[in-house]
Amino acid sequence: xxxxxxxxxxxxxxxxxxxxxxxxxxxxxxxxxxxxxxxxxxxxxxxxxxxxxxxxxxxxxxxxxxxxxxxxxxxxxxxxxxxxxxxxxxxxxxxxxxxxxxxxxxxxxxxxxxxxxxxxxxxxxxxxxxxxxxxxxxxxxxxxxxxxxxxxxxxxxxxxxxxxxxxxxxxxxxxxxxxxxxxxxxxxxxxxxxxxxxxxxxxxxxxxxxxxxxxxxxxxxxxxxxxxxxxxxxxxxxxxxxxxxxxxxxxxxxxxxxxxxxxxxxxxxxxxxxxxxxxxx
Numbered sequence: 001x002x003x004x005x006x007x008x009x010x011x012x013x014x015x016x017x018x019x020x021x022x023x024x025x026x027x028x029x030x031x032x033x034x035x036x037x038x039x040x041x042x043x044x045x046x047x048x049x050x051x052x053x054x055x056x057x058x059x060x061x062x063x064x065x066x067x068x069x070x071x072x073x074x075x076x077x078x079x080x081x082x083x084x085x086x087x088x089x090x091x092x093x094x095x096x097x098x099x100x101x102x103x104x105x106x107x108x109x110x111x112x113x114x115x116x117x118x119x120x121x122x123x124x125x126x127x128x129x130x131x132x133x134x135x136x137x138x139x140x141x142x143x144x145x146x147x148x149x150x151x152x153x154x155x156x157x158x159x160x161x162x163x164x165x166x167x168x169x170x171x172x173x174x175x176x177x178x179x180x181x182x183x184x185x186x187x188x189x190x191x192x193x194x195x196x197x198x199x200x201x202x203x204x205x206x207x208x209x210x211x212x213x214x215x216x217x218x219x220x221x222x223x224x225x226x227x228x229x230x231x232x233x234x235x236x237x238x239x240x241x242x243x244x245x246x247x248x249x250x251x252x253x254x255x256x257x258x259x260x261x262x263x264x265x266x267x268x269x270x271x272x273x274x275x276x277x278x279x280x281x
Contacts, residue, residue: 029084029085029215030085030211031211031212031215032084032085032087033085033087033090034208034211036087036091037087037090037091037094040091040094044056044098053098053099053102054099056095057095057096057098057099060091060092060095060096061095063088063091063092064088064089064091064092064158066088067086067088067089067157067158068089068157068159068160070086084156085156086156086157086158089157089158090158092158092163093158093163093166108178111174111175111178111179112178112179116181119175119179120182122175123172123175123176123184126168126169126171126172126175127172129164129165130165130168130169130172133165133168133169137154138161139154139159139161139162140161141159173191176188176191177191177192198248198249199245199248199249202251202252203248205248205252206248206251209251210244210247210248213244213247214244217240217243220240221236221237221240224236
C-alpha cells in the first residue's frame with residue numbers, strides 16, 4: 001500500500017484537525033474544555049505570583065464578557081469550525097471556582113454565621129431559582145440570529161443566565177453540606193451516602209478517563225444502533241451502562257494488585273543467631 005502526494009495532502013490536514021480538536025464536537029462534548037483549561041493552569045503558575053489571583057479573575061471576567069458578543073460563531077469566530085463549546089466563556093467558571101476555593105474557609109464561616117431566618121430565606125431563593133431554571137429556557141440577548149442556533153446554545157456559550165443557574169445550584173448544594181440543620185439534615189445524610197458510593201468515588205478520581213471511555217461508548221452505540229432492533233438497542237445500552245459502572249472499581253482493584261506485585265518482598269524478620277561459643281559466655 002502506497003500513499004500518493006494527493007492522499008498525503010488530504011491526510012495531513014485531517015491529522016492536524018484531530019490534534020487541535022477541530023470539528024470534534026460530535027462526541028468530544030466538554031473534553032476540549034478540560035484540555036484547554038489544563039493548559040491554562042500552566043499559565044497561572046506564572047501569573048498568580050506576579051499579579052495575584054484577583055487580577056487574573058478580573059481578566060478572565062473581561063474575556064468572558066467579550067465572548068458573549070460572538071454567539072453565532074463562538075470561540076471568537078472559530079466556534080463552528082474549531083470546537084463546540086466556547087472556551088473563552090467557560091474558562092471564567094474555572095477561574096471563579098479557583099478563586100472561591102482559595103477562600104473556601106471564609107465562605108464556610110460566613111454561611112455558618114448567617115442568622116437562621118436569613119439562611120433559610122436564601123436557601124429558598126436558591127431552590128426556586130434551580131427549580132424554575134429547570135422548567136424555563138429564557139435567555140435574553142441583544143444579538144440577532146441567536147434563534148437560528150442549536151437549542152443548546154446557552155450552555156455552549158455559557159450565557160449569563162445559564163451561569164447564574166449553575167452558581168445557584170452549587171450554592172444550594174454547598175450550603176446544605178456546610179449547614180445541615182433542621183429540615184436539611186436528611187438531605188445532608190442522603191447526599192453524603194450517595195457521594196460515598198465506591199462507583200462515584202472512583203469515577204470522580206478518574207473523571208477524565210471515565211469521560212473518554214464514555215465517548216467511545218457513545219460512538220460505538222451510535223454505529224451499532226441502526227442495525228439493531230429496539231430490544232437489541234435497549235440490551236446494548238444496558239450493557240454499556242453496566243460496563244461503565246463496573247470499570248472504575250475494576251481499574252482501582254487492578255492498580256492495587258499491580259502495586260502489591262511490584263512491591264519488594266518483606267525482609268526476613270530476624271537473621272539466624274550465631275551459636276555462642278563457650279569462650280563468649
